[in-house]
Amino acid sequence: MQFLKPIIGVLIAYLLIKIGVPFLGSLHHPGTWPVVPTAVMKMYLTFIIAGAFVACTFDEEGYNALITPVVDLYSNPAKAKLRLCAVTAVSLLGCWIAYQYVKPTFDAPVELRSVHPAPPSSVTMWNKSYPLQTLKNPFRAPDKAQLAKFTEEGGVIYYQNCFYCHGDKQDGKGHFAQAFNPMPANFVDVGTIAMLTESFVFWRVGSGGPGLPSEGTPWASAMPVWNTMLSEEEVWKAILFIYDQSGVQPRVTDVVAEKK
Amino acid sequence: MSLFTSIRKTGLAVGVLLFAIVTLFAVPVAHAAAGDVKKGEAIYQKRCWWCHGKKGEADGPAAKFLIPPPRDFSLGVYKYKTSDPKVQIPRDEDLFREITTGMVGTGMPKWDDILSEQDRWDVVAYIKSLTDMFGKTPNPPQIDVSKKIKSSPESIEKGKQAFQTAKCYECHGQLGKGDLTKKLKEDSGARVWPRNFTKPWSFRGGYTAEDIFARVSNGIPNTPMPSFAADATSSGKLSVEDRWNVVNYVMSLAEPTSQVKDGQNVIKGLRRDALPKDENDAAWNEAPSTAFYLAPQIIQNDRFFTPTNDLVKVKALYNEQDIAFMIEWDDRTKSIPGDPTAETIAWDTLTPDQIAVQTPIVMSTGSEKPYFGHGDAGHAVSMMVWNSGTTTTPASGTMMDYTGTHKRTQTDPAAAGFSATGSYKDGTWKVMMKRKMVTANKDKDTQFEVGRFIPIAFANWDGSNGEAGSKHTLTVWNWLLLQPPTGKEVYLVPLLVLILLAGGQLVVANMLGKKRK
Numbered sequence: 012m013q014f015l016k017p018i019i020g021v022l023i024a025y026l027l028i029k030i031g032v033p034f035l036g037s038l039h040h041p042g043t044w045p046v047v048p049t050a051v052m053k054m055y056l057t058f059i060i061a062g063a064f065v066a067c068t069f070d071e072e073g074y075n076a077l078i079t080p081v082v083d084l085y086s087n088p089a090k091a092k093l094r095l096c097a098v099t100a101v102s103l104l105g106c107w108i109a110y111q112y113v114k115p116t117f118d119a120p121v122e123l124r125s126v127h128p129a130p131p132s133s134v135t136m137w138n139k140s141y142p143l144q145t146l147k148n149p150f151r152a153p154d155k156a157q158l159a160k161f162t163e164e165g166g167v168i169y170y171q172n173c174f175y176c177h178g179d180k181q182d183g184k185g186h187f188a189q190a191f192n193p194m195p196a197n198f199v200d201v202g203t204i205a206m207l208t209e210s211f212v213f214w215r216v217g218s219g220g221p222g223l224p225s226e227g228t229p230w231a232s233a234m235p236v237w238n239t240m241l242s243e244e245e246v247w248k249a250i251l252f253i254y255d256q257s258g259v260q261p262r263v264t265d266v267v268a269e270k271k
Numbered sequence: 272m273s274l275f276t277s278i279r280k281t282g283l284a285v286g287v288l289l290f291a292i293v294t295l296f297a298v299p300v301a302h303a304a305a306g307d308v309k310k311g312e313a314i315y316q317k318r319c320w321w322c323h324g325k326k327g328e329a330d331g332p333a334a335k336f337l338i339p340p341p342r343d344f345s346l347g348v349y350k351y352k353t354s355d356p357k358v359q360i361p362r363d364e365d366l367f368r369e370i371t372t373g374m375v376g377t378g379m380p381k382w383d384d385i386l387s388e389q390d391r392w393d394v395v396a397y398i399k400s401l402t403d404m405f406g407k408t409p410n411p412p413q414i415d416v417s418k419k420i421k422s423s424p425e426s427i428e429k430g431k432q433a434f435q436t437a438k439c440y441e442c443h444g445q446l447g448k449g450d451l452t453k454k455l456k457e458d459s460g461a462r463v464w465p466r467n468f469t470k471p472w473s474f475r476g477g478y479t480a481e482d483i484f485a486r487v488s489n490g491i492p493n494t495p496m497p498s499f500a501a502d503a504t505s506s507g508k509l510s511v512e513d514r515w516n517v518v519n520y521v522m523s524l525a526e527p528t529s530q531v532k533d534g535q536n537v538i539k540g541l542r543r544d545a546l547p548k549d550e551n552d553a554a555w556n557e558a559p560s561t562a563f564y565l566a567p568q569i570i571q572n573d574r575f576f577t578p579t580n581d582l583v584k585v586k587a588l589y590n591e592q593d594i595a596f597m598i599e600w601d602d603r604t605k606s607i608p609g610d611p612t613a614e615t616i617a618w619d620t621l622t623p624d625q626i627a628v629q630t631p632i633v634m635s636t637g638s639e640k641p642y643f644g645h646g647d648a649g650h651a652v653s654m655m656v657w658n659s660g661t662t663t664t665p666a667s668g669t670m671m672d673y674t675g676t677h678k679r680t681q682t683d684p685a686a687a688g689f690s691a692t693g694s695y696k697d698g699t700w701k702v703m704m705k706r707k708m709v710t711a712n713k714d715k716d717t718q719f720e721v722g723r724f725i726p727i728a729f730a731n732w733d734g735s736n737g738e739a740g741s742k743h744t745l746t747v748w749n750w751l752l753l754q755p756p757t758g759k760e761v762y763l764v765p766l767l768v769l770i771l772l773a774g775g776q777l778v779v780a781n782m783l784g785k786k787r788k
Binding site: 041042082085086087088094097098099101102103105106107108109110112113114115117118119120122123166167169170171174175176178179180182184185186187189190191192221225228229230231233235236239240256 | 321333382531537566569572640643650724745754757767768777780
């Protein structure tokens, strides 16, 4: 029985990663089934199997309980048939694993990409240099009526330029989004504009995909270089709108926060 | 024993938990519910007016960039109705459904993830209040779907005949790909293209048998799609039985390879001693096909928002000397400038259809690639282009290099042994491009290498849809892998592992056995 314990433990862990993780993901993003990539699964399983082995052989008693049936299987003259089965099974499993490694595949190479690369300290757009650390949205007016007006103007800009990819619901699922890789940013997700300052977003919008540093894969991003098509004012107003419509607050830097 | 007891307890706990979760998320079946106009208005004025307009007149800021255009609620005419064909107005459930599921391929998303069921009924109540079409009329009855005929080869065959007698092919094409023979407009004058039946997942009113039966019976109001119900107010053409047969025929036309598979972005290039002669060569049939989404060029001026073609399917075969690509795409129109029929069907100025294949000239060692749109100053790309020609100039292929948009230099196609042929049949273009694997011009041409992942991208122009120059559709970078011929190691390595493992175990067993004695 002792022998089954680690196997059942590993099996449960495997099922949790294989089904549990995508299930949790599907609750968070209905309609999706985000599976754990095979490479990550392999890594986890290696750790889990090693962990299970260490846990079961922590003391001598546990070690013996685990190892005795194995030694018995390989040495007991009465178990010759069972032994033959075990030897065949282990050999075939090894053979199959080896085949998986050497067989020809068409799996695309894994490409890593930094989603929010570090911004430069300043950026030049519209023939002007902007210091990103201290830059603030000039249209975030204290007056509520004025702010509402700028936000709606930003909405018009959003719907004439951005909505086709970033979507009606700011979820990055606009009607052309599926053709792009990387997918357009999902503004409702806590991991995007909610954790960025408005100046960072201004830099990302203004200089677009080609303005990314190489860790952000500038060659793959379809984000246009907006400073060639929109004015500075339009970009700031669109930024007002995406925060307002997706219901998240921009991050404020420590310097700004302290002043408040 | 204690182990099994604990497993049983855990199993029970997991079961109870799963049951609780399933119950919590179970979706109740939608029934027409009373909506609150005021609450619906608040949602509408936050979420919907950007396309549909502040008064529902389809004049929001995004409207002019959308085909199909957003619905004009002031008219009260709805395309996808499941009410009885004798009734003009749709059911409340029809409006609710379009808000809930959205309309695939249009700017209308599904809203069920951020609007509650009651929210959606409130919006239904509000948009109904924007027209006097509904008045005090009670919610009309649903179309009768009780006479449904189960799909069978006989029913499909009958449906195929009904498809001919009702002349469905005039707009939908002989193979149902929407390759129309006349120009079609919505009542508003907007451009409209018939559905491609080989891609049922693109049907905007859903693609169950009942959905399609409702479309055939009710037509699509506001568009040239008429009602085929014999008891409808318009001139009836098909019996209930025939309509169900047509439904089964239409459903039989689905083409799974025309659907993009999630995460599959590799063209599987196989080795063949002899390459196909042209695009219609049967040798192409066994080559695996990979489909890629097309998106319009909305990245640089002049931007393009209203595409017609939605995907390309690509195959590749190679041998020692040459590589051949087969690019296939459904296109409702064969755009040959000068052709009288093509000229009448086209929107905007008729230009030739085109397809382009882009690959980097220098392969990087890391993940770095040229910019996916025409490369960049440090990374040139090579482009193979095929053009369907006009009535006076024949179809032709050409090659060029780019180091950024508009930064183009012509290259010598003959030096690369480049040739391209194409033909159009029943709503599908097939174009074969062939060139040498390697050329003498290493800094001007892509050198195709077996066993290496090569970035590859495509661009497409539908000349009947005003697509020319920067106005076109495109794919992002995908991969081409020319599969190396299967080597001996594929068999030898597993065999070696098998022998080693078996031998090793036998040795260990032998040792342990001796010890035991």
